[in-house]
Amino acid sequence: MSKPLNVALIGNPNTGKTSIFNLLTGLNQKVGNYPGITVEKKEGTCRLPNGTKAHVVDLPGTYSLNASSADEQLVVETLLSKNKKDYPDVAVVVADVENLKRNLILFTQIKDLQIPAILVVNMADQMERRGISLDVAMLEKKIQSKVVLVSSRKRTGIEQLKNLLEDYRSLAVSKTIHMADIDHDYFDRLQQAFPEQDLYSLWLVVSQDVPLTKIDDELQSVNNYSERATPEIKRLQQKETIARYLFINRFLKDVYQVDSSKATDWRSLLDRVLTHRVGGYVAFFLVMLLIFQAIYNWSSVPMDFIDESFVRLSEWAGNHLPAGPFTSLLAEGIIPGIGGIVIFIPQIAFLFLFISLLEESGYMSRIVFLMDRVMRRFGLSGKSVVPLISGTACAIPAVMAARNIENWKERLITILVTPFTTCSARLPVYLIIIALVIPDRTILGFNLQGLTLMGLYALGFAMAVFSAFILDKILKNKARTFFVIEMPAYKLPLAKNVLYTVIEKTKSFIFGAGKIILAISIVLWFLASNGYSDDFYKADEIVRAQVENAQLSDEEMETAIASYQLRHSYIGILGHTIEPVIRPLGYDWKIGIALVTSFAAREVFVATLATIYSVGSDEEETIKVRMSTDTNARTGEKLFTFPTGISLLLFYAFAMQCMSTLAVVKKETNSWKWPLIQLVLMTGFAYLASMIAFQLLK
Amino acid sequence: MWSIQNILVYLALAGALFFLVKKYFFKKNKKMNGSDCGDSGCSGCH
Known part of the structure; x- marks a missing residue:
């Protein structure tokens, strides 16, 4: 036989x-594991038209022959083991008709191993609906192989594939690219070290991150090659990928076209609306409007519950634990401090819920594509959109995400402007200030507080783009990069x-920020509960002795004493020292302390405000109530008024209040020059904008 | 009881100061990657 x-x-x-494996083998298949590893092995048999029996192995899915997992390693090992029983006489490379270019990378790698290969273009039934045309004959000529259009859904093309398998000996085994052209020195040395071996097989062995163990004995010795796993390898791998794309680009536009205007499937129709030059922006605006309205409307009940729970916990600690400074620290420092951040869990969770839904559904890629048109006009790369959008979570990974921008000027501008986008650390500040100074009413059916929050996000983004425009005029460099994005299919987000x-995101926010907040709450409580002068320690006697206080009720007297003591505590002295600098912005010393700590x-x-307002105050009131009723000691007017609130919102929208971001900018630019410029310009601009806003509105 | 509470306060204060100084002034120069700061977003500068 x-x-x-x-x-x-x-x-x-x-x-x-x-x-396709199922269509070829039918019920003649078995599933097991590859020896020694937990990678599933699917194999089966099929009878070809001339009666030849074919043993078909369904190898694990892989994007290329540069393995990064056990599954992918197994594919490479199978293709490099000519003496093993599974080594293919013919490889059937299955490509998705919508992502032909990416799929051809793997095809060219297999061709270069000189294995007879057939290209199966699957999902061919989708071509007409998606406006795709493919010149099969010309593609066959260009890749010097056979191409078959298959629809596994409609079961078409399988018989043609079987005919081609039968005739596999007629398939050309020519190479698509020559490795020596990539780097003569390196590949000449490699070939001279192993003159008997095929150069591309040698390259695949030396370029893998993990040594290949299940390959032919003669290739095993290549694992010990001295120039294996060096940094140079990664550079050469990149050059290989570029060479393959160049090879594919040379013919692809002649053989493969996508005319989205002819597409009739729902994905294309949806894309036409969501990426339309006008409709796309309208749709984006409406989605954002919906998100910010929902953040406000859905989270008010759980937020009120959390706020009241922390007040009750603080009250319980103060009343039931043994009296003393540590109990005060718990009741007036730690519990209100932690409560001040836990209260924002519902809104942060809702924000991430919507961001996750946008990403999972495939809409986020359309937003990135849409915004690329805007970005280019302001000297940014299309790739800058990713850092700017991820900056809504945190500027640190966003700044790091700018690494994939090749052009140094576009990269530097992106790094410098990304901290303007509204990160989630700004969210608690915005939420408390908006709740204090923006009326909770509806305008044209929309919640005014939600609209204000959306406006602040838009302001941050607009400021980033405007700054980029200015920097583009100042920094000189004419080189440009290109933006390529693969649009994923729309899909229903997976609940899991x-x-x-x-x-994950909410936990990261709470535990990451929580540690710093706990530590700062302890320090702040200590500074607010201690002082060095008689004014602090004899506050009770001094306040009672003052003539104007003689008529005060017991409760009013207690408040007056606590206020006097706080003013003469360490933190009060520090706050009063910096107050003249921040007074033009409408802030008092308490806000000044919060500005310093929030750097x-x-x-x-x-x-910080939660801790300051808790020390010596009535435990039954929520922090929001305490802040809303607080008065400016100098003017006697309410502290958190509309002008002060707007001034604060602008300050936090523009100021560089994040030490960690500055550290990352220093690391990414390899210089203190840029983070210092960023700090001075951003904070200086924030100061001016806040001062102008307060002076105009007061 | 009062003195024990005082000791606890000073211990908490020392711990908090140690944590903050270590975090912001003696931060290890470790290699940053996505997982150092959440995956796509660390959600706050901490």
Whole structure:
């Protein structure tokens, strides 16, 4: 009996490879594990038209032959083991018709191993609906191989594939690119070290991150090659990928076209609306409006519950634990400080819920594509959109995400302007100030507080773009980069993924910020509960002795004593020292303290005020109530008025209040020059904008 | 009881100061990657 024909099914994940395997083998298949590893092995048999038996192996999905997982390593090892029983006589490379370019990368790698290969273009039934045209004959000529259009859904093209398998000996085994052209020195040395071996096989062995163990003995020795796993390898891998894309680009536009105006599927129709030059922005605006309205309307009940719970906990601690300074620290420092951040869990969770839904559904990629048109006019790369959008979570990873921008000027501008986008650390500050100074009423059916929050997000983004425009005029460099994005298919978000993201992000916010807030709350309580002068320690006697206080009720007297003591505590003295500088902005010494502490991290602002307002105050009131009724000691007027609130919102929108971001900017630019410029310009501009706003509105 | 509470306060204060100084002034120059700061967003500068 003749040896069956070995057929390997190879392809990117989600190309419908397994459906084709099922169509080829029917029920003649078995599933097991590869020896020694937990990678599933699917193999089966099929009978070709001339009666030849074919042994078909469905190899794990992989994007390329540069393995990064056990599954992918197994694919490479199978293709490099000519003496093993699974080594294919012919490889069937399954490609998805919508992502042909990316799929062809893997195809060219397999061709370069000189394995006879057939390209199966799957999901061919979608071509007409998606406006795709493919010149199969010309593609066959260009890649010097056979191409077959298959629809695993409609079961078409399988018989043609079987005919081609039968005739596999006629397939050309020419190479697509020559490795020596990439770097003569390196590849000449490699070939001279192993003159008997095929150069591309040698390259695949030396370029893997993990040594390949299940390959032919003669290739095993290559694992010990001295120039294996060096930094140079990564550079050469990149050059190889570029060379492959250049090879594909040379012919692809002649053989493969997508005319989205002819597409009739719902994805294309939706894309036409969501990426339209006018409709796209309208849709984006409406989605944002919905998100910010929902953040406000849905989270008010849980927020009130959390706020009241912390007040009750603080009250319980003060009344039931043994009296003393540590009890005061708990009741007036730690519990209100932590409560000041925990209260924002509902709104932060809702924000991340919506961001996650946008990402999961595939709409986020359309937003990035849409905004690219705007970005280019302001000297930014299309790639800058990703840091700017991820900056809504946190500027630190966003600044780091600018690394993939090749042009130094575009990269530097992106790094410098990204901290303007509204990060989640600003959210608690915005939420408390908006709640204090913006009326909770509706305008044209929309919640005014929600509209204000949305306006602040838009302001941050507009400021980032405006700053980029200015920097583009100042910094000189003419080189430009290109923006390429693959639009994923629309899909219903998986509840598990969305939930995981919401929990992870919220947890990260609470525990990451919580540690700093706890530490700062302890220090602040200590500074607010201690002083060095008689004014602090004899506050009771001094206040009672003052003639104007003689008529005060017991409760009013207690408040007057606490206020006098706080003013003469360490923190009061510090606050009063800096008050002249911040007075033009409409702030008093308490806000001044919060500004200083929140330089470490913006979210500390709310916890600082929560601690300051808790020391010596009535425990039954919520922090919001205490802040809303507080008066400016100098003017006697309410402290948190509309002008002060707007001034504060502008200050936090523009100021560089984040030490960690400055550290990352220093690291990414390799210089203190840029973070210092960023700090001075951003904070200086914030000071001016806040002062002008307060002086005009008061 | 009062003295024990005082000791606890000073211990908490020392711990808090140690944490803040270590975090902002003696931060290890470790290699940053996505996981150092959440995956796509660390949600706050901490």
